[in-house]
Amino acid sequence: MSSQHPKKWITRIIVLAVVMIGIGLVLQLLQTSKLPEGIASGNGRIEATEVDITTKYGGRLAAVLSREGDMVDLNQALARIDTKELDAQLRRAEAEVRRAQQERNVAIAVIAQRKSELSLAQKDMERSKGLYENDSISLEQLQRDETAVETAVATLAVARAQLSNAEAAIEAAVANTELIKSRQDDSLLKAPIKGRVLYRLAEPGEVLPAGGKVLTIFDPTDIYMTLFLPTRQAARVAVGAEARVVLEGLAAVIIPARVSFVAPRAQFTPKEVETRTEREKLMFRIKIQLDVDFIRQHPALAKSGIPGVAYIRLDADTAWPVSLQLAERSQ
Numbered sequence: 204m205s206s207q208h209p210k211k212w213i214t215r216i217i218v219l220a221v222v223m224i225g226i227g228l229v230l231q232l233l234q235t236s237k238l239p240e241g242i243a244s245g246n247g248r249i250e251a252t253e254v255d256i257t258t259k260y261g262g263r264l265a266a267v268l269s270r271e272g273d274m275v276d277l278n279q280a281l282a283r284i285d286t287k288e289l290d291a292q293l294r295r296a297e298a299e300v301r302r303a304q305q306e307r308n309v310a311i312a313v314i315a316q317r318k319s320e321l322s323l324a325q326k327d328m329e330r331s332k333g334l335y336e337n338d339s340i341s342l343e344q345l346q347r348d349e350t351a352v353e354t355a356v357a358t359l360a361v362a363r364a365q366l367s368n369a370e371a372a373i374e375a376a377v378a379n380t381e382l383i384k385s386r387q388d389d390s391l392l393k394a395p396i397k398g399r400v401l402y403r404l405a406e407p408g409e410v411l412p413a414g415g416k417v418l419t420i421f422d423p424t425d426i427y428m429t430l431f432l433p434t435r436q437a438a439r440v441a442v443g444a445e446a447r448v449v450l451e452g453l454a455a456v457i458i459p460a461r462v463s464f465v466a467p468r469a470q471f472t473p474k475e476v477e478t479r480t481e482r483e484k485l486m487f488r489i490k491i492q493l494d495v496d497f498i499r500q501h502p503a504l505a506k507s508g509i510p511g512v513a514y515i516r517l518d519a520d521t522a523w524p525v526s527l528q529l530a531e532r533s534q
Contacts, residue, residue: 451509
């Protein structure tokens with residue numbers, strides 16, 4: 204008898220659990236059935252736009268200036284990569300610019316010298332022509348003066364080419380300094396949006412590759428929920444339609460929202476949605492955008508991953524149930 208007594212209790216517990224599950228399902232069905240025909244609902248999770256703060260170039264992480272949970276402003280400095288090597292490269296590049304500028308100055312002086320030599324050679328040749336016509340000098344002397352002019356012209360052309368090379372070297376050196384300065388600027392990681400730090404993924408002293416993640420921030424004003432509706436309901440959902448969101452554990456808080464996206468094509472719902480039977484059905488993905496002003500007034504609700512239920516008004520003439528009316532629930 205004593206061995207059968209525990210078995211009876213186990214059986215009773217199993218029966219009680221089945222009954223409780225059944226009651227829960229019935230209550231859920233009753234709750235769903237209370238919705239008017241013009242109101243659709245679906246389960247989902249709160250999501251937010253997330254941005255990874257990554258390195259453009261590899262290097263040692265010198266400092267991380269924000270912690271998880273911190274609010275950051277647009278363009279606020281969040282982390283810094285060590286720039287000692289870049290600083291040395293910049294000094295060398297600036298020295299190259301100065302050297303190229305000196306070479307340009309030398310080339311300019313050489314051009315002035317070659318012009319003077321050409322002018323003198325041309326004058327000598329003109330005098331030689333007059334003297335040759337008067338039979339005062341030989342043809343050989345005249346030809347030497349003509350050759351001197353041609354040589355002066357050639358050397359002037361070489362000097363001008365050297366000046367062009369020097370100017371090109373200056374441009375290349377300046378471009379190199381600008382490139383290094385750009386890399387220095389990229390070594391200071393800034394916030395591309397105003398938001399909250401969600402994850403801190405690296406610590407000072409770590410050597411990160413190009414594209415290495417340092418922080419992840421999310422935009423608390425861009426909070427949304429994704430749900431799936433069957434064709435008969437999705438066909439009646441319009442972008443901009445009024446919606447309500449109720450989060451799990453916060454049934455007393457009714458969050459106003461709007462439909463921001465309706466998928467143009469049906470799809471099988473993901474594994475985490477409902478039962479296997481529900482997943483096998485073709486559904487339409489709907490995106491619900493939570494009201495920005497409401498989230499700003501209740502920043503504690505801006506958390507990714509919280510499950511909840513979204514309600515969408517399919518017909519603008521359909522009144523919200525009392526349980527979903529903002530004015531009454533806020534009193």
